[in-house]
Amino acid sequence: MKAGFFCLLGVAAVIWIGHGHYQGVAARENLSDFTALPQRIEVLDANGRHIGSIRWGTTRKSIRSLKEVNPILVTALLRMEDRGFYDHNGVNWRGVGRAIKHDFKTFSLQQGGSGITQQAVKMTWWGIPVDESVWEKFDCKFLEWHLASRVERHFAKEQILVAYLNRIDFGGGFHGIHAAAEGFFGKSPQDLSPEEAATLVAILNAPTTYSPILNPEACKKRRDLVLSELAHTGALSNADAARLSSIPLESKHREWAAAQRGAEEVRLAARELREMGIPEEVLSHGGFTIQLTIDSEWDKRLASATRSHIRRIDPRIPNRPLQAAALVVETRTGAIKAIQTGRGDLPDDWLNRVFDGWRQVGSVVKPFIYETAFEKGISSSRIMRNDGLDPEELGPGVFWFPRNAGHRGDHIPVREGLIYSQNCITARVGHKVGVTKVAERLEALGMADADTVEQSPTSFIGTFSSSLARITRAFTIFRLDGRECPPLHIIAQIEAEDGGLIYTAPTSTPIVADPAACRMTKQCLAEVISHGTAKSANQTGRDWIGKTGTTNGARDNWFAGSDPEFTCGVWVGCDIPTTLNGASGGKFALPLWVEIMRQVPTVDKRNRLRR
Template identity: 30%
Template sequence: MARTDYEEHDDSDAGHGDGPNWRRRLVTWVLAAIGLGLGFLIPYSLYLNHEVGERFDQLRWQLPTRVYGRPLELAPGLALDKRTLTTELDAAGYHPGDGVRPGTYSTEGGRWLISSRGFNDVDGPVAPRRVAVTLSGGKVSGVRDVASEKSLKAARLDPARIATLYGQKQEERRLVQLEEVPELLVTGLQAVEDRDFAHHHGLDLSGIMRAAWVNLKAGETRQGASTLTQQLARSGLLGIGAEQTWTRKFNEAIYALLIEARYDKQTILETYFNQVYLGQRGAQAIHGVAAASEFWFGRDLSDISTEQIALLVGIVRGPSYYDPRRHPERATERRNFVLGEMHETGLIDDAEYERALKAPLGVTGQPGHSANRFPAYVDLVRRQLATDYPADALVGAGLSVMSGMSPSAQAYAEGAVTSTLESLDSKNRPDLQAGLVLTDVHNGDVLAVVGSGTPSQPGFNRAIDALRPVGSLLKPFVYLLALAQPDRWSLASWVDDSPVTVALGNGKEWSPGNSDGRSHGTVRLIDALARSYNQATVRVGMQVDARRIADLIRTLAGIEAKPNPALILGSVDQSPYAMAQLYQFLASGGEIQPLHAVRGVLDADGRALNRYDTEPAPAQEGDAIAARLITLALQHTVSSGTARQLVSDGLGRLGAAGKTGTSNDSRDSWFAGYTGDHLAVVWVGNDQNEPTGLYGSTGGMRVWSSVFKRLPSAPLEVSDDGLDWQWVVGSHATDAGCAGARRFAFVAGFAPAFQSCQPPEPVYQEEERRSWRDWFGFGRDDDAREVEPQPSPQPVEVP
């Protein structure tokens, strides 16, 4: 019993002690839990704080490198018409309007009021300005600064973006500073997404309650409970699209508190406006309000309206769900809700609220920017940048590549290629392709490149990579070398166009004939070139020496060619780009101008890293004079030679100089021609190297003609510097009124001796003899039958 009593007594003592023991254990457990929580939370918070310091403090988005066209420089005398100016403005994202807001223009008759946006160019910043431009007679007749009312020598407009080179992530983003964001966008975003942004410290309990009440009344999610800081933490540090878990929400809250502790409100807002996700185009994500403004409205951020600002704010809630192109009803309802919030908070007045409610969404049919609309041109840009910028250093670096592309010239070139090939294909010539390069004769800018019959599709770039026999396109350079010897040759020199045979060695001979199968006797040198006579050209070329021809084209265009007699008739395969470089020498008046698609490269802050548009050295006097003489001969080619169809096309006003070229069996059709402003080289053929039935005048020249019917360009005027014009009969200078006299330009000091009309001297027959077949229309037109025979398979150099 004693033991039992003891046990009972002991149990009784234990029962009386359970209260304090239990409380002590509870306190211990709570303290342990708090200790464990703090032990975990403090180090974890320190870890997340370190993450914020590493990832937010040094937040460097991978910005795409953008490629821009050349800024349109408006100056009195510039060849320009209404259609071309509109094309240039549209390409650069200008919109019809009042001409007061940046990025807008208005027009009345020939007077244009344009409000430009500031931009960085290769020579430094260009300030925005309002200019009044007057067009008259196909030219700019005046440029005036609206603010000062002063006439200007020139005004530059910000260029069009023509391509975007992305990095590892397909993210479209353009960074802005907070002061560049419209004030209504800043305040409107806070009114809808985070009204207490200025007062909370990352988390907003009152905002959570208010959002719950708004959503309960609406029966749907109208307001989110997350603060702007939480949204920034979610997209900038945690990443968009990840699964919403409790751990993720917990991290988001801690991140928000830490961001608010480390950074001021202005920094947080600015980062938000550059990070926020606002759309998607395929694999390309649209981040930041500046990129979104271009993407949805095709406008600069500074140029968007109240209703467009409201739409941007509304899209924040769900860019896919409220996509205004796919779901305009949803987008309109969401935009109107945002407008209501702006009105309720006093950000817009009654009149503006009512106007904005009635306004359309203002979204463009197509996204405001594309990764690459001009694949052939951008291909040339990449190649020219490759020396200084490896591919991995170019993409995602936030650079601005300032190119020489003219949006209007590119549009006209693409349209000409497409329409001409379609018309030729309809005549049983399938699978035709083309390559075109168009340049500025004043500075070597490449203004347009077309690499195929479907210009917008990437692929084989025939403008650069298609190496085809150039034929007669090389003949002007044979005659250039001859005319560089004014004591031996002039445009009036007599040349024998009778059958010719060249001994190649080893018992082989080469006897090229004319395309029409006829010989033309003794002809003037200018006519031999204009009518592309092979026999006469071979005689001149053999005296000039094929080795000198090879040296010349290597010097002018880097073209490597074997110095054999066949080179005289263009036996060398080259691309349109290489031939454009060669003809640039003639078109520029004898300057050696390296062609360049890239004018310069700017860093992310707009500072010039490299420039490629340096001024070319002035032409040497002898080069300039020889180039003028050849240009006169090529103008004669257009007025009365193989390119005379251009005059019938209405392009005689341009005074263009040009040369047709056709390879054997009409496989390749070429034309190179230039005006006072532009040079274009065109090739038409097919990738199978099969006969097309086309000649230089019926293929390549048709494309050229189509371009210059639309492209404003100054007439070609040849300077008389270093030249002496004389009337000539036979081999003597004479009076203008002498029978049969023709006027020729000579190098000053090398004109032939003067002889009066009396007594008349024998004159060589300068007109071609015609056979009886010609009188009945059976003769072949030299313009359409200018074909150079292929040389021997392996011609032997003349000893």
């Protein structure tokens, strides 16, 4: 009994202390930010064309009162998003309860139960999305509740709705009711018809799932639900709701396609801004312009090529769609010129497989094994065994017996081990270099931390994991004679409102490998394409180098390589590692790489891209 009393007392003390802490933090926020008209951070591509905005998106205008919006939209919004808006003090505790119940059932933190005030608070003070740990999500949620209560005490309900409507995301780069109304329907918010207003409210539940462009059937179904709910409120008669539901879904999306193409690039720019450590108050103020390194036309063609390629080769395994990622960077600078983070035709697919998709690297690691061996003095023409390994040949207690795919002979020159991707000779070459030395080299290149590279000979054929971005950057050393390009970046420069430069991308290229060894490896990689594992890509007159990569069961299929100006990496596989019978890096990744590199723009003497 006494233990229970003290337990309850302890819980009460924790709640009281936590309440005081978050109340104090909430009190320090500047409430004028809440009603301030949104300031945008303009995002331009490498050629100066607008492709989106950060924080409050492409909002060109903001409403100042609800009189500027069709009243039926406000009614629909409250009905679908926060029925108790005029009754609660900022936190819809019923919604919170439902969210907690759902998250406990699903063992997730997917639902937050946020009402309109909480969402407006979140968009005001946490405008740029960041990756959060579980604790950070709880921390933000507690602060969100206290800020919402403070906002409710200081602002009228109409002011809160105005702030919400000026900031809410409608997908495709449209943030705010003005941008959405103009972008989807070519109208002001006040001139929207009832079915158009219902469409915009329908989108809010899941902007990609209910996009009128990507998923018109799902969007119309939810739009009709909104119209039905409006009939329940009395805002529409049942007859009017039925009549409006029969109207086909239409949108005059004059700007939508361009905004959608730039959405992923804008998210990457927002992520990069965070990593730069720019103070939140600077980001909140906005008003500056970011020029990206992206070539929009090439980026568009890359997306189209990826979709077409995946549709052509997809084995259509139930519940496991084939995915792809592709990245093109300027070798000398590390500037991202084109990027595709997924297959591009699935709704609600936000996984960034270029930077965040860690997969087994397979044979794409072999150039770095051989480069390290050449640096150590092993000759490329030296004849070594390529037959099966003997027990403990690679060390006491090591019983590993890799096999070759397409055996080239029991004794071959070292260079052929790379050109034809032979596992047995590669294991012997790696053993002479030493697994520790290999791990240190991979860490120096940024491919993987030395302590995460498996400390066994299997690492020589890529049993550890890395990301496409890291692999692509590492491949730049073969064109730069041992120098690695600057960190990959999508932001070229940031310009202040007065035209002054706030930031320019770094240009240093550190030496990480021996120049002569890299040149020798480069020669071998050229032969990979001319008559090795990538000979199907042999293009007369093109100075291409590269390497295929395939893991066990073809769960991961890679190709990485370059021409004199650009380095490109491609990965193909399923998000859940899945055996792909008949697949390989040469069959699944290489054809897409070839299609991408065929579209490389030429570079004139002033280093400007031309087509």
